[in-house]
Amino acid sequence: MMFLGLTYISHSKRKLTEDMRMQLMRECQVRNAHNDVSGLLLYQEGYFLQYIEGQPDMIRMVFQRIMQDTRHENVELISEEVLMQRRFPLWTMFFRDYDFVYPHIRQDYAELTSLAKVIEALENEPNLQKTMFDFLKNTHDQDS
Template identity: 55%
Template structure:
């Protein structure tokens, strides 16, 4: 049995690109060691993360995320039990849309990767919509 959780949150302070990459590397290393897969997106001071794995571990990780001082306003978007992982090959797929968005239209590889994410979420329209809303929103303090 696999538990999947997604959430959104706001950064407590301005994170440089280097700080965001460091956070991603920490997540990826921890996830590999704990058997967690998923994705992490960042844009305009907001995070969207989807994690999946053994239920007890996912609940522990989410509890830790809620207490992490690097972000606040953690909002649970979805929680569901799965028969199989949605992202079995991604210990932590990461995209920083503050950095990549201006170049997105020119990058076929990035568009193909996003297409894979969308395809994986075909059976989860609510979660897909949360992700789309996250990517298209100009965050005005209300998520």
């Protein structure tokens, strides 16, 4: 069986509260479970980075819906690749809100473990790994 993995970045058209971001994450998890899609969604200061994987036709359909979603803009496709197996088979949508989580990462063993899983899953994909790290360090590294 073949899968398609797709990564994109977008920007929210309006400021999202923490509650709004959590609601969005829950919607993604339910929809992805229904569509047999797995992946991860990162949020930081109005920007989203999402990686989704699943059956190629479903991933293309989901991405079309994402591109038409009026809640965000500047949707930029970063990568699209054929996979022989999923990278994140157990995550209907791993979500991290780095506006909320980032200051606590060093003290949070579970967060470090989750990030280690992401890094391990992307071990053979240095470009995708770099994209995610670049996304996360865009603004916060300037604060430390």
